[in-house]
Amino acid sequence: MTAAEPAASRYEAVIGIEIHCQLKTVSKMFCGCSTEIDGAAPNSHCCPVCLGLPGVLPTINKKAVEFVIATGFAIEAKVATTTRWDRKNYFYPDLPKGYQISQYQLPLAAEGRLTFDTSDGPFTVCVRRAHLEEDTGRLIHAELDGRRVSLIDFNRSGMPLMEIVTEPDIRTAEQARRYAEELRLLMQTIGASDAEMENGQMRVEANVSIRPRGQEAFGTRVEVKNMNSMRAVERAIAFEIERQTVAVDAGEKIHMETRGWDEARQSTYHMRPKEEENDYRYFPEPDLPPLLTSPEWLAEIKARLPELPSARRRRYRDEQGLSAYDADVLVNDATAAALFEGAVAADPAVPPKLLANWVTGEYMRLAKGGEGSGAAAVDPAELAALVELVVDGSISGTNAKEVFAEHFATGRGVSSIVKARGFEQISDAGALGTAIDTVLAANPAAVADYRAGKAEVLGFLVGQVMKATRGQANAGMVQNALRERLDKAE
Amino acid sequence: MPDFTRLHAHEMSRLLRAGEISSRALTEAHLAAAERQNGALNAWLTIYRADAIAQAGAADARIAEARRAGPAALAALHPLCGVPVALKDLVSVKGGQATAGSKILRGYIAPFDSTVTARLREAGAVILGKTNMDEFAMGSSTEHSAYGPTANPWDLTRVPGGSSGGSAAAVASYHTPLAIGTDTGGSIRQPASMCGIVGLKPTYGRVSRFGIVAFASSLDQIGPLARDARDAALLLHAVAGRDERDATSAPIPVPVELLSLPESDDEAASYLKGLRIALPREYFVEGMEPGVAARIREAVAAMEAAGATVDEVSLPHTDYGLASYYIIAPAEASSNLARYDGVRYGFSDRSSGEFIADYLRTRGGGFGPEVKRRIMLGTYALSAGYYDAYYLKAQKVRTLIKADFDAVWAAGFDAICAPTSPTVAFPLGARTEDPVAMYLSDACTLPINMAGLPGAAIPAGLSEGLPVGLQIVGAPWSELSMLRLARAYEGITARAPWRALEPAELHLTDDPTTPSPVGRRQRTASASAEGSGVQA
């Protein structure tokens, strides 16, 4: 290889992703404290258990276990029949017991996989494991009475977390982002987590290394943290691959380290070295007996699984004839998908593809416009009724958009808007005939042109009729009627 | 007026219901004894005088109310309503200290009740205060308390055993008829044995550990110390049973028969007829005092004479018990004690201004030498590369020890009888410089914890003027049978002269000039502390 070759063809990146998702349970992982900690006063959501006071014992939140099992099924993983809890021991002020209850030897789910689309086509990542653990508190560095102090908020202590670790299967920054996006979608679909990265409900960490193409051995890996959006995931990893490539090309050694993503500078920076693996002295948690997952329980969880994104995409495409793009847009937006599904259910006679066009088009445009409460006011049955009016020619497409906008803003029924606005198309031959007579009489030149063989003049005449009826005429009917009149009189 | 402190809990219970005494009077008498004699004994770390009197008043009101309501209401009261009880100072009592005998928990006030505390309150028992103990229950003499050692009322120059030495000494000294202790390797049974009282370590999972400062989670159990089997049964009944807050507590019903062990000695003794007792040869260990071995063999012979059949059995893995215990218990302790970092409660040294350094100072200054020794031992045993060789191997040995006992039950035995401690109470300071000698005190008790079985110590006479305890080990969940056996043995020895004896030096504790064990230890410590690296 030569330096003249582009780096991308000389080196291959090897990426593994670790994701922590805060699970959407009512209470914390091992105590009864509420999980509604967003915006709560510091240390207002704590109890002796999540503060690690002497003598307290953990009790398992069954719902959290079910979420991980459900995730396991969703990623086609092996779900454990017996799972165990382990203690991960280390000292830190935000870790009140001096150990974190986690799962080490027997995770709830192992050996799964997740397939998603990328710009290069479908890609599958193998998931090594998904397990349950408790979150730590949060250290806040502040200045108090002129002194620099560290404060601890234990509200987050004991929040249920699912950790999902991939094999080092990922090769590009885009794949990494797409994996994280697809997992986020999966979490939201299952209802296991809101998985909003911005508020820490989903934390993505990447282990990135590069190696010369063709080499089997892995390079030295660098851990990248603090990526607070999907875009940041892609950019941080891309930056890190580039940084390592430049360093290796310059003959530098890559050091084991943890680097953080600096959003403002769009670069990663050194946080701390990682000379050796920490010795966490894992051992089985003696305060919790092993958890047996009965076949009945597992079957129940599996049966409760909603339709997963991949299956839904397939259904939209293969059964309802949606384009791959529309299917993907809908699957990625739960409210839009619900609107679509509701409209299809409300009137199975309306072609789903047309409904999808309205949802991905008008609806999403308005929803994105931030008209706030509007999105909630949209009634799937009203949308179906509106599209039906368009299909049978009772209302023009342009007017239908206006009707929809009003329904979006006010929730008012489609038929009453149509009536109020006088948008009912003139499909009555008599009424139409009068308008046509007027237009033909006013445009003798055009009539002559048409009869002389200039068929394209018909469009002009249709326009004139539409204008005369203030858009309420059915354009198709107008065209037919015009043609009939002009041809007959010949 | 009779001396209320000499009454058994079951006698108090009867008199309270009959309206012949008040809980208030009982409580006052016990508080007075404890306050008067604690200087010489150092059995108590805290006495809750005001709270105890308030609880006694409430109990009297409950009893009076029940008496008015009729026999059914009276029967619905727990027998311990109005009866005093002491708690080892690792049991959380809302609003009270729980030092676990450690400097590192000095000043910590528990903001919640342990399940044991809550159940005692529900029963209406009167909590007198908190008793001394080896720091974090690590020790066999109560000398490893940051608050000074406790003396044995049989000989004030000797230890009461440990780690529940304060509880045992308080019960033996009639400061309370009942006390709660914890037992991780013998910490209820060995001090009960050395103080001449009854102590029961229930089956692992029988009593909730919620709110009990943990030493080794897979071995810790909470149990009663009392002056006879019937009282121990009452206290066990009050605190036992499944607790949703302790996932390791078992959903096994607590037998109501614990409340009605036979009153008559003859009726009690009849339980021995046809009972099959196993005598494990490995428990008559090397270094056992001949007087101890003699008392145990005599006790078993007396049971045989009363109709039991006794056979020698072998528990071949007994020898590995101590070594494997001293891997597992410290390993769990090293993790359980990690929370004591000075960040949230208790002793805290923040002089360095940097958190890692403050951790080191807090833990260095807050823990005593025995606790540090075990944290280091446990940390080492769990370290990467050593885990399989130590912790995992020890867990395998534990399975083998359990299997030894299973074979005994499978062979049809009802109980195992053995010594509790190889020796009678030893002099204060005799083993503090030799950890292994101290560990050997528990050689006969810790295999029972490893197997998770119930074990009791009951008085079986004296050797050289000091109490010897017979250990009874039962199959899982057989506490009722064990206590029936203990009660039977009381029945056949009811007229033995040693039964009438009170602790030989208890009377000295009434003398305010008798030195406290703290003072005694300080004198020995100052003579030997020089050059001893681990001495606090």
Ligand SMILES: [Zn+2]
């Ligand atoms: Zn909590």
